[in-house]
Amino acid sequence: MGIRLYQEPHLENPILVASWPGIGNIGIIAVDTLRGMLEAEEFGEI
Numbered sequence: 001m002g003i004r005l006y007q008e009p010h011l012e013n014p015i016l017v018a019s020w021p022g023i024g025n026i027g028i029i030a031v032d033t034l035r036g037m038l039e040a041e042e043f044g045e046i
Contacts, residue, residue, distance in 0.1 A: 005044040 017040065019031035035042065 003044060003046055007043050009043045 017031055017034060019027040021028055034040075
């Protein structure tokens with residue numbers, strides 16, 4: 001467990017979006033949908 005960065009972020013006005021799996025992985029599905037709508041870029045995980 002720890003922090004895993006896929007790339008070095010260059011942030012100007014960052015917003016954190018976090019999710020946890022839960023029943024049927026609904027949290028992950030919801031955050032993936034939100035990430036697509038916002039055209040956000042995943043650069044790491046905790």
